Amino acid sequence: MSEKEKIAKQMKEIVEQLMSEPQLKAHMLMAIEQHVKESDLLFGRLAYLHYDLFSTQGDHSTYIAAAIELIVLAGDLLDDLVDQDRLEDTAIPLHIAIGFLLLGQQAIANVPISSNKKLKALSYVTSCLLQSVHGQQTDVACDVQTEADYLKMVEKKSGSLVAMACVIGALLAGKEDIAAIETYAFYIGIAAQIDNDFDALYNWDKKTDIQTKKKSLPILYMLESKHDDLWKQYVNNDIDYDRMYIQKEKALQQMEQEGAIYYAKVMSQIYKEKALQEIEKLDVDDAYKSALKTLV
């Protein structure tokens, strides 16, 4: 069984064990199935690897990974609710999301290790989730005007979640100094979000980013162009979404010709390189460094 399959199985077992309401439980199990199809469970795998890396005792890696992945799944569902990406009815998804959010934290509290480590870990979870909510709010409020604004928002929204995954694994394993881990975790999160926003440019029917005029890096780049282009017209309300939608291929072509696509790719690559550089500095076995680098 692969690491991903083990984490997915453990996520379902936690739901089976801790959820009693049959309808909600069934929905949560279905949501996990869907999540596993769409995701490579990066957050869980990062938590797994970091616990394994610093632990000297019992094997709780899979359980901790599942707990983190449940919390991240809650965030994904709440994100979908806010963006209305694919949801029609909001009551059940909201309960599922809250259920996962609490379940992940309950699972961390249930890990059979010292209360001191768990207290630090749960406090860190709360702190990261709060940061992520701040970033998310800046994003949906379209408060991003510059590259610096975007990077600050993404650091909070996504960097904090990757930091949560890496650091929780380390804290529960007893690692006290988490500064270096936080540094590369934030870089990984920023790069992943740049890539995610980039993918949204090609998925107008699945994501609402363009409809809601979220200013990702390629769009910010187009707004700074000396040429007139569809992106400027759209963001400045000179054309509406329907007119933009029918010209989406032309809009993307303009991005490619201007270099906006390269810009996003370069920025993502910069953060990946920064993460790899920090990972290389870690005082751990080369095999772990290699495993960690494959997740960047």
Added chain:
Amino acid sequence: MQQIIRFLVEHPEVIKKLQNGTVSLIGLSELEVKAVIKAFSESTRSLGYWM
């Protein structure tokens, strides 16, 4: 970084020279140059990707 990308798009011959190490870009760190070379080595996504 935006200005550098615009310059490189307008002067694609510089990218090859960057890749060969025959020119350098003032103001960019070694890490940033590495990222620029890697990104420009990959092709941009096909327009046929619409989903």
